[in-house]
Amino acid sequence: MIKQHLEQIKQGEKNPVEFAEQVLQEAKEAQQHGYFTYLNQNLTKDIKKTQGELKGLIVSVKDAIWVKGMPSQAGSRILDNFIPFEDASLIKKLRQKGAVFLGKTSQDEFGYGSFGINTRKEWIAKNPKNYEKTCGGSSSGSAGYTAYTKYPHISIGESTGGSIACPSSFCGVVGLTPTYGAVSRYGVIDLANSLDKPGPIGKTIDDVFFIFDLIKGTDEKDSTSYYPSKPKQESKNELKFGFVSELFNPDVLSKEVYSEFKRALKKIESKFQVEEISLKENIEYGVSVYGILSMSETSTNLAKYSGLRYGKEMPPENKTYNKYFSEIRTKEFEEETKRRLLLGTFARMSGYRDAFYLRAARARTKLFKEYSKAFKSVDIILNPATPYTAPSFEEIKTMSPLKQYFADLCLVPANLAGLPHLSIPLPREEDKMPQGILLTAKHYSEQELYLAGKNIEGLL
């Protein structure tokens, strides 16, 4: 879709300025559904000035990712007024090739959530399939708008524990979470450094991999970034799939998701070799390990939000440093952010650190070994992306915080291991909410993930 669109622009069959006007007009109308934290009113001026192979490409960007000159506040009030003075490295790559940026998309504050509700009321994205329901989170606006728009579109999201695949599944779009470090984190506002992974959300498999190829690569500004210049190509006659037995379970999945996944597996089995694999410990302990590690990292990362160097400020006179720092954080952080800050601080405190933080870091090693074992017999691991379809905002109100963390049960294992994964929408009847199937591959095996996705998409 994107490639054909760019070709039409190149051949003069589409006028990029008219296209930008149409997209901006539609985005303004979409704003009532909460997809954007900021809309670029200069889009048409921007598109006139650009040149390059991406001339005509309009991209929206999750609020946590820096776009020069646009407010970038990770869905948080504490970063009000913060406008980055440069682009994130991945944004710079797209801009240099001629892409323009439609605006910033809504999200849970700093990425803390699976339903896009932990932010300002006007930034809570409504699912375009049913506005009473969530888009998922935390890249809620990115997936919601990509599903909403009738135009060719790419949104850049970011996943820590499932924030690309969850909203992609709930909204019926394609989400690619790359290998950890494959795309630079420079200019991505941290949630948890060892887990954050920016990646594309689009309407088709071809679109997300087209963009991934442009944004991947080692970046000297991010020492944890790396992508092999020649990824290992294993020549295989046929890909071998494995499904996770613990996630193909009617006790874990909603009835609807269970039967949809069963149907999809049958179709894949009709053409490919599919075997049952076990990720028992990942499913049993993944949410705990992820919770402890991500909240611990969060609690140190958010220490910098003190109301001093950027974002919200208060008059500093007549206040001690601690009072000023505590007051502004208490006033501006959302409840879920406070909860995670408290839990993360607790897990690192003297007396608890060994039992929680260090034990979880050791457990992470063991959980990865379980994946390594599974990948000895299969190339691609399959499971439903989410245990249920998008819940309504009313249903979410009845869930405890712990129950909400389980929305990412099917996604935290791959995120903890830093493995690339792809959520593809399953075909559904018109009156049904979308649901995604998740494909996971080995580190740096995005090419294999692409081939697997293309192979099964026609079958589903």
Place this chain on the structure above:
Amino acid sequence: MEIDKKIIEIVAKNARLELNNSEKEKFSQDFKEIISYFSKLENMQLTDEKPSFHLPKLSPKYREDIPSQPLGRKALLLIKNKEDGYYKGPGV
């Protein structure tokens, strides 16, 4: 594990958050449920596993130590609490 308002107060002080009584009560209840679930990690058999702080394991390649253009005072441009090119903050 005993989780009470006292622990929440200590944690909140370390996290630089000021909680009112109803928040202390609410977060105590949430802590009980969440920490109780996280504590199940005690049942996981661990032997010689070393902690993983990043996956995949990477050997960071740093750029050469050559001076380059620093950000300078660009970061100061957006804040209001400044004086003579310095941040203006509360007393320590």
